[in-house]
Amino acid sequence: MDRGINTRCLHLEETEGKFDNYGALSYPIYQTATYAHPAVGQSTGYDYSRLQNPTRENLEKIVASLEHGTDAFALSSGMAAISLLFELFKPGDHIVSEADLYGGSIRLYDHVSKKNGYAFTFLNCAKDDVEAAIRSNTKAIYIETPTNPMMNVSDIRKISEIAKRHDLLLIVDNTFLSPYFQNPLDLGADVVIHSGTKFLGGHNDTLAGFIVTNKTEIAEKLRFLIKTTGAGLAPFDSWLLLRGIKTLGLRMEKAQKNAQELAAWLKKQKNVTDVFYPGLPEHPGYEIMKKQARGFGSMITFNVDTKEHALAILQEVRMIKYAESLGGTETLITYPTTQTHADVPEEVRLKNGITPRTLRLSTGIEDVEDLIFELEKVFSKIV
Ligand SMILES: *Cc1c(COP(=O)(O)O)cnc(C)c1O
Numbered sequence: 001m002d003r004g005i006n007t008r009c010l011h012l013e014e015t016e017g018k019f020d021n022y023g024a025l026s027y028p029i030y031q032t033a034t035y036a037h038p039a040v041g042q043s044t045g046y047d048y049s050r051l052q053n054p055t056r057e058n059l060e061k062i063v064a065s066l067e068h069g070t071d072a073f074a075l076s077s078g079m080a081a082i083s084l085l086f087e088l089f090k091p092g093d094h095i096v097s098e099a100d101l102y103g104g105s106i107r108l109y110d111h112v113s114k115k116n117g118y119a120f121t122f123l124n125c126a127k128d129d130v131e132a133a134i135r136s137n138t139k140a141i142y143i144e145t146p147t148n149p150m151m152n153v154s155d156i157r158k159i160s161e162i163a164k165r166h167d168l169l170l171i172v173d174n175t176f177l178s179p180y181f182q183n184p185l186d187l188g189a190d191v192v193i194h195s196g197t198k199f200l201g202g203h204n205d206t207l208a209g210f211i212v213t214n215k216t217e218i219a220e221k222l223r224f225l226i227k228t229t230g231a232g233l234a235p236f237d238s239w240l241l242l243r244g245i246k247t248l249g250l251r252m253e254k255a256q257k258n259a260q261e262l263a264a265w266l267k268k269q270k271n272v273t274d275v276f277y278p279g280l281p282e283h284p285g286y287e288i289m290k291k292q293a294r295g296f297g298s299m300i301t302f303n304v305d306t307k308e309h310a311l312a313i314l315q316e317v318r319m320i321k322y323a324e325s326l327g328g329t330e331t332l333i334t335y336p337t338t339q340t341h342a343d344v345p346e347e348v349r350l351k352n353g354i355t356p357r358t359l360r361l362s363t364g365i366e367d368v369e370d371l372i373f374e375l376e377k378v379f380s381k382i383v
Helices: 054-066 078-088 103-113 156-165 216-229 235-245 248-267 286-292 307-316 346-352 368-382
Strands: 071-075 094-098 119-123 138-144 169-173 191-195 209-213 272-276 299-304 332-334 358-362
Touching: 054 071, 054 209, 054 235, 071 078, 071 216, 078 103, 078 169, 078 191, 078 209, 078 216, 138 156, 156 169, 156 286, 209 216, 248 272, 248 299, 248 368, 299 307, 307 358, 307 368
Parallel strands: 094 119, 094 138, 138 169, 169 191
Antiparallel strands: 071 209, 191 209, 272 299, 299 358, 332 358
16 A cells, blocks of 8 residues: 555655664764775765765655655755756757746756757746647756746646657646645656755755656666766755655645635735635636645735835735745745846746736744734735
């Protein structure tokens, strides 16, 4: 029987009954760069930590199991993961990509990938015809769902059918829902990306990134690339991720519950003009979310009536932190225009719906009454 996801966050079946590491329940941090060889031509299984380290390997096995993949790769950040993955392409390759992406991914495309000779077509994958954008040199489709920050939801199964028909890789950045709520590989994706900095780490205390796949050929190439380029996650950071993942389910459930209450509260405010939360039945992606995910997550984007009110909210928050990032224990509010999406050209931002009135909230695991109390205070001050 397949174990439940909460169990898989804690236990790795293959090591049970072996009592490695003296039976330590917390996986040891192997803070070593290199490993002694028992004899010429022999290895303990580890040669040098750029290639692999036991702490990182343990984490990779747990993340592979959470995403129903065969292989996972732990990198030093989400962007390191995406950069490594893009080493699979070569000059002249074309990628069809969601337009509303994490701003750092767009910066990578614009300032690194294009220089390397990759071409992109950007679409709203929730609405536009993805198949019509495919060219003879297209190699991959890259999506986020829900998107950062506008919370657009695209149909992973449908897009995976298009990818299969044209022999393309389907890459899904699953950061916003984490493997607790969504498993893109089960829906036909070939590669899953995570910013492990967000929900997987979950405590706003370390950066990390993951690539997960169920294709041996891709895994072999990535194993070679991680050894060659060297952005593998450090032993201590791997341990922080292992520790964070233990409570993934508890945190996701609590943060989602808070988000549902905050989305309902935001809808009632006269200064709030739009609430983008896929757990609201009127959200255009609500029905697709119910088919492909087990929850709606804890990210809410909303518009207020004026830019001045948006800035005043950021100015007035105290317990809720005005900070970049998301998916941690503490509730954060972000201003995409000058923070996460500052390097996205203004016309692209506006086309995607990111306006100077747009705020993004990542709900944490505080008591929801305290979050609402704080927001009531903030909203009463701005009018
Ligand atoms: C934060 C984020 C990234 C980048 O991850 P880092 O760990 O910050 O490098 C990629 N994708 C999404 C959706 C993100 O939110």
